Amino acid sequence: MRRDIFQAIADPTRRAIIALIAVQAMTPNAIAENFQTTRQAISKHLRILTECELVITKQQGREIYYTLELDKMKEIDKWLEQFRQLWETRYSQLDELLTTLKSKKK
Amino acid sequence: MRRDIFQAIADPTRRAIIALIAVQAMTPNAIAENFQTTRQAISKHLRILTECELVITKQQGREIYYTLELDKMKEIDKWLEQFRQLWETRYSQLDELLTTLKSKKK
DNA sequence: AATATACGCAACCGATTGGTTTCTCAAAAT
DNA sequence: ATTTTGAGAAACCAATCGGTTGCGTATATT
The missing domain is CATH 1.20.5 (Single alpha-helices involved in coiled-coils or other helix-helix interfaces)
Incomplete structure (x- = not known):
């Protein structure tokens, strides 16, 4: 697992996700609505973004909000x-x- | 061929190459001396960097100088x-x- | 003219990637 | 209590990646 930021931003979908949640925290389903792929694919991208700490999560009931870590x-x-x-x-x-x-x- | 800059800088070796030739133009052999891989591997990285126009080449005799395209x-x-x-x-x-x-x- | 050097190109290989489908689990809604 | 919904986890697949070895070619050196 070579999870570094440069590898994380290499994928265009991930860059789009980053741009999306930069504005406001979003759930995986809400994010996935903006793309023509499955929620699972988005979930995988979110895992990569989380692993390299570009994104942090906040559980709220059964929903998980993803926020961009600007730092x-x-x-x-x-x-x-x-x-x-x-x-x-x-x-x-x-x-x-x-x-x-x-x-x-x- | 999805050659874009973000994909180009995703690889740590390529980032190192970029940092090297940022200082001065270098030939593939000279660049390869700084890594413990083959010249061919470096050549492949240089091709990727050239394809996305992060790097430009200048032939001089049988040597090819690679320069970083700052723009x-x-x-x-x-x-x-x-x-x-x-x-x-x-x-x-x-x-x-x-x-x-x-x-x-x- | 013969040899050595600098380099790109192509074929091949194992590892990784981005995606899908299926499954499971917990929280909400009925 | 049962069903629906939000979401991570696992198994699988084709495509791509980073690397190697081997080859061809043009420029220098002897």
Whole structure:
């Protein structure tokens, strides 16, 4: 079980589920209504999302509400950070280059 | 071939490759030296990364240099945007709550 | 000209994935 | 008390994945 966030968000259905429950907590049946697959398939996706802690559950009677764990989403953001730094410095380098070119023109 | 970025970054080896070539363009052999697998395995990963345009190639003699396409990386950032908005508004709501509590204390 | 190197491609293999169907169980509704 | 409903668990299946080995080819080196 290699359950990590990157593997979890690799599936388009799971990304759609994430987007859905980001707005409000939902039950498996309610989620499944938005897709043309069985509830069991959705249930499996939810298990994967729960296992990597991207989603937390709250039982209420016989219904189980699934909520997005935003803090876990931040881990993706954290990973992106190193590249964001790169593309920002590259842009500033481009800026510098343009500035240099302009000043040379004068 | 469902080659999308999210599927591409799902594999830890591919994420490592991305991090490697983010610094500088590299050949398959040079990349493979950093892992304990065969060059062919790395080559396959590079093909996947190329197919979803996360990486571009530049032939130089018999060597092929692989470079990270930062613009494509931004697409992940773009997807995260919707959730970033959520977690920021939630924090500001928390801030508001704290401010309200403080003013009530007075 | 002959050999070595860098690389992509194809065939193959076991493990994993996403999906279905069937079953069970507990909570609600009748 | 019986039936309906919400949901996880298990068994199964085809497709895909990550890896290996072997091969072909173009560029360098000798």
